[in-house]
């Protein structure tokens with residue numbers, strides 16, 4: 172089996188590219204992170220062992236680290252707290268039990284550097300998210316201040332930028348301002364921590380929601396799947412640094428004659444192993460924690476996952 176499906180006997184609410192969301196009852200959700208990986212928007216056939224655990228561990232670390240900035244949806248990452256039917260050893264380390272939130276219909280993106288679509292806009296229009304920006308910035312340059320650049324949440328296709336006024340139209344002024352201020356502070360604190368460990372957070376996406384009338388941080392936070400992490404020593408304005416986590420995979424794919432449309436090419440074991448090592452290293456460097464100490468490591472009931480190279 173190329174990829175464990177982690178199918179549970181709970182109502183499946185949403186199957187994303189790499190995660191599954193289940194209804195755990197009592198106003199709770201169960202989020203399961205698989206080891207699947209996508210590149211150029213295509214999900215690879217081979218899982219990257221431990222990727223789901225790394226992403227879960229990293230998000231849990233940030234939820235803790237940022238707890239003084241914002242309330243979060245996270246209730247537990249322990250199998251023991253799951254409904255009995257879901258307490259399966261192969262899920263250890265890759266589950267988040269969360270409070271179900273009324274999600275804001277916007278993606279709360281914060282950018283500290285000129286990358287991706289923001290660089291394309293700046294190059295063409297001289298603006299960042301429709302606002303004037305200093306002249307003469309280069310690709311990957313640091314912005315004078317981190318900026319909140321919300322977008323729509325599109326199920327299919329690309330998210331569309333929203334001006335702050337449009338975000339206000341969607342969620343109301345008070346919530347939009349709260350979401351902006353919270354996102355900027357989460358980014359500032361996360362980027363500060365990351366910088367001290369050799370990573371730049373070029374940009375990141377937060378998903379906020381409302382639980383019991385309170386705005387909380389939901390989904391995942393400051394993971395490689397929601398953020399662009401650059402190795403600080405490879406940052407050089409004028410070019411785009413490699414994305415730390417997916418560099419081995421992207422580089423290998425770039426060397427192929429592949430049209431970046433499904434089906435993906437089969438990945439050689441060395442590429443899978445190198446990619447896995449990057450994820451683990453990013454986690455351990457950012458958090459000063461060892462992945463071996465996280466649930467689901469060998470000797471901790473991880474048998475039968477089907478993805479182990481340990």
Ligand SMILES: Nc1ncnc2c1ncn2[C@@H]1O[C@H](COP(=O)(O)OP(=O)(O)O)[C@@H](O)[C@H]1O
Pocket residue numbers: 185186187188189190191192200244269270271272273274378380389390391
């Ligand atoms: N606490 C929560 N309550 C309700 N929905 C949530 C919560 N946390 C995350 N979500 C939603 O769960 C979904 C997770 O989907 P995801 O795995 O990112 O797949 P994709 O974005 O590829 O469709 C997103 O729509 C996100 O907004």
Ligand SMILES: [Mg+2]
Pocket residue numbers: 187
């Ligand atoms: Mg998503």
